[in-house]
Amino acid sequence: MIFFGLGIFTVIGQNITVSGKVIDVNGQPIPGATIIVKGTSTGAVTNFDGVYNIKTNGSSTIVVSYIGFETIEIPVNNKQTINVQLKEDISLLDEVVVIGYGTQKRSDVTGAVTRANLDAFKEAPNANVVQSLQGTVPGLNIGQVTSAGSTPSIEIRGQVTLGGSKDVLIILDGIQYNGSLSSINSNDIESIDVLKDVSSTAVYGAQAANGVILITTKGGKRNQKAKVNMTSSYTTLEPTVDLRPMERGEYIDYLNRQLYEFEFTEESGYTVPNPAYEGYFGNNSGANFNPKLESLDNPGTFNNNDYDWWDQGTQGGFIQENLLSVSGASESISYLVSLGLTEQEGFVKNDNFSRRSMRVNLDADATDWWKIGIQTFGSFVKKDGDQPDLYQLVIAAPLFTPYDENGNLVATPSGSLDTNPFLGSNTQDYERHDYFFANMYSEMQLPFIKGLSYRLNFGNNYRVDKAYGASIYGAGETGDAGKEVKFYRDYTLDNILKYNRVFGKHDVSATLLYGALERQFELTNAYASGFDRLSLGYNDLGVGSIPKISSEAYTETLNYQMARVNYKFDNRYILTGTIRRDGFSAFAENEKTAYFPSGALGWIVSNESFLENADWINSLKARVSYGISGNQTKRYSSLARIGTRASYVFGDGSSTAFGQELNSLANPDLRWEKTKGLNVGVDFSMLSNRIRGSVDTYRNITDDLLFAVRIPYLTGFDEIQTNVGTIKNTGIEISITGDIIRTEDFTWTTTANFSRNKNVILALTGEDADGDGEEDDLIQSNLFIGKSINAIFDYENDGIVQIGEENVVGGFNPGEYKVVDQNGDGEITQADDRTFLGTKDPDFRASLLNTFKYKNLSFSFFFNTIQGGDDSYIAKNDNALYRDANTLHRNVLSGIDYWSPQNPNGLNALSSSRPGITPGRYENRSFVRLQDVNLRYSFNKSVLESLSIEDLSIFVSAKNLATWTKWRGWDPEVQDPSKNLYGSGLSAGGRPVLKGLSVGINLTF
Incomplete structure (x- = not known):
């Protein structure tokens, strides 16, 4: 009233x-x-x-x-x-982005630098901050995660190396961060900037060959009263697809289907049932394939068992987060203190992740010319618990149970070589990771030259990893236990001199850097097996009868110098020049240092007089950059390394003596890998800033590739680390944001991203062993001149041999894959009948973010896609079954389409014999994913003010709600090149990607 x-x-x-x-x-x-x-x-x-x-x-x-x-x-x-x-x-143009050893207005940036849109995904159910970047920055490729607290793969603009480092450089508050990104509380992060081209990464030299991600954490705003922020959320997790092993009925049908030569008559082509066959358990026809069943007087006793191994080894997962921060500032001091607790349980039991974090950021003006500060955090990660073996969970038959009549775990329930999947989870397991980070700085405005300042950065990373374990089932059920402790520490010391002045139409800035970095690592492992008792587990290793102790350590150092000059004339023409010198202890005696120069030009076209009447253009900037970046080799790779092993026995009955021998050849001329990169781009804003975006195209040529080349073993060695070959990497990136509707009460904003990357090998060793006038490929290493690094060179599948099919080239039997005879000689050989099937690389990546805001209500949804064709973005997804005494009884995921005489069009081979050559079956991994959905309501501030509340919002968000793909299996996007895994298919041991539904509240006082 x-x-x-x-x-x-x-x-x-x-x-x-x-x-x-x-x-x-x-x-x-x-x-x-x-x-x-x-x-x-x-x-x-x-x-x-x-x-x-x-x-x-x-x-x-x-x-x-x-x-x-x-x-x-x-x-x-x-x-x-x-x-x-x-x-x-013009705040968008004046937005300050981090560029490495400093900041710059976006309008002055000449390199390919992109700021990630963190606000749109800050409430997404992600335990790791880089999951929020998935698909949001063109050229930045973030993979999927399938286990709690894990860090996804990170790649910027594709692969530019063979044997050099493939890691993206992470800079946290100006200091290199070598810890796990899972240790960082995402609520502490203010911004993430991605440096993609050689010009922008040149300031980091050889460590930035694969791009740079700059993470800046929050702090208090000057003259801001103390502000308390609390966020709490809970997320439920479950697999994006409902796959599970076969249950009893389907499993028995599957057993009989494998024994089609017993179940059906031969003269009918195995299509007419054999009246004498009474089923797998009826007349024990298959007993000779299964020692466990053959040894039983009454195989029918298994008729009562229908044990659900999968259900017992999996669970509904969750993420629970509680975050608290206090920030504020006076005229001279700003601060932020935060606490965070994140708990996650994955889909597999004992897949646990717990992170407790604390951060203190402090900046203070000691005088009007001297500023000091510190950014520091501690993160304590707990991952206790061994998971049941996923592969064994899938293949365990429902006819068996994991326990005997006394309730004890049976090591091999089926009587075969396959072990009980719960042996690994019924252990003592202690896994902790403690991270400590600090960056202390001092910055002074020097009095003798106006615009000159000096900054000293000293950063420290320290990490302790502990992995303790004990199992009564280990070492052949004699029991084993062990403790492994790792210590990692590094320091970074940067001396930075900056100069900034404006002289009329001339804007000049310069940065000089002299720095050093040292990394130290040590590991101690104590292990024992053969325990009479294991009551104290890993805390009494001396009880074990067979001890084993190992340790290792390393120290590596870098020093570097860098000079960068930025010049802008009349707010129209921009020039950036950089040169960096790097030295690294791991390189050979003659090649310890290298130089990496770069240059860039920018032209603010919209400030030219000939566009002054172009009302529809708000800003238009063209830029081009060229430069050279490097890559580092692995430590000791240029040296002849010595190993120790059992080598001699002096006399009959004497103990074995240990000897030392060379394990690798030295290469005193091992050089730095270098990438020459050209980038051409344009940034634009038009129609009253309603449409804005950028387009970049690039070409990178990498020479002197670091690679371990195979050599004849008669030398005593099988490879040597050296410099070989050339790779070309090209691509295009487009990002466009448009305000479709923008009124005071309602806005609709859309952001579309597109990127395409291709690589090709231009040269390798330069040798022509066969004298055909062409350089030789490295076939053993799967490297081919003129092809992608990820080219697939394999046998071509020609379907499955059918019953009665005769004169099959290669002599393949019914149920086995046929191989295309590439040279038509009537034989299938490794040397002549493999061919290029395609590549693992996609054709393009794209994403679409739509955000709607109506008064206090906001809603957004984000689509992400990776697309390939018939011969691109493909991977092996073959589940061929070659029956033997061990494989016959193994379970598989339900729904696999196996061939049989009754199912001649089945996709996957099924045979009682294993051929010498198996071509496999490849599938396209293309997909479209509804990756993120968010609904948020912010309460009216006029109402909150009466309650002394600055902001209050509630939200519902979802992750990976739907995926459209023709790929069969857990998920097409999952990949791990170190394990040659591209796509998680229907094979046993695959892990699901999880979809999450989250609810939460955000409160600020």
């Missing part, structure tokens, strides 16, 4: 009508602009011609606003006509 009465009073007080027109700086009308009488709810919106009418009193003030323009307040002063000209909000 009070508010109603005040509304009536306001209406009564209105005594004039104000009208006018709202235009932009070019005189064009702005439809949809909002005019509000300050301090009231009275408002109006301009029409298509930019005209408005509003009733108010003569002493009031009107507030005029429109998205993309600066908001202004105008006193009425009894005027009845007020025309308004709005200026464009």
